[in-house]
Amino acid sequence: MIFPKFIKPGDTIAVTALSRGMEEETEIIRFESGKAALENLGYKVIFTDNVFAGNDRFGRSAPAKEKARQLNKLIRDPSVRAIYSAGGGDFLAEILPYVDVEAFKKDPKWIQGFSDNTSILYYLATKADVATAYGANFGDFGMEPWGKSVKNGLALLEGRTTKQTSF
Incomplete structure (x- = not known):
């Protein structure tokens, strides 16, 4: 199995809504706080268009092909070293085809999320033979203080730990 390079300050972390997008004011504030917290650690943080675009009546941030297009843009961008999911939800599996x-095999990068994101993590780990991380969705970075699982997940992507702990 291929392990992506560990991330470090100066790298770009991208956030995309593979399931549902964020539309509540409290969610948007949390995302902006999370972005500021990671930027204070030296990371550049970018959001795809679908993160704050709202959701359709089923809870999708965008149609399947559009969600995949936004993810593929991040996968193909050599400046992006880690991709976090905005959140869980339903219907992520519809983007897999x-x-x-x-492109992911050629330039492996960390992808992290949980809940509905299990399908993309498993898919890329098995199809591309690239390690993925089951852990915090991006909104968790907007909490103060960060929980142990958020700290541990970032430490894993930075190469500061290889230990996975259940909290």
């Missing part, structure tokens, strides 16, 4: 697995 459109994910550029070959």
Whole structure:
């Protein structure tokens, strides 16, 4: 199995809504706080268009092909070193046929999330043979203080720990 390079200050962390997007004011504030916290650690943080675009009546941030297009843009961007999911939800599996697995193999990067994101993590780990991380969705970085699982997940992506703990 291939392990992506560990992230470090100066790297770009991207956030995309593979399931549902954020539309509540409290969610948006939490995301802006999380962005500021990671930028204070030296990371550049970017959001895809679908993160704050709202949701359709089923809770999708965008149609399947559009969600996949935004993910593939991040996968193909060499400046992006880690991708966090905005949150859980439903319907993530509908993007899998459109994910550029070959590009992901060529430039492996960390992808992290939980809940509905299990399907993309498992898919890329098995299809591309690249390690993924089951852990905090991006909104958790907007909490103060960060929980142990958030700290541990970031430490894993930074290469400061290889130990996975249940909290």
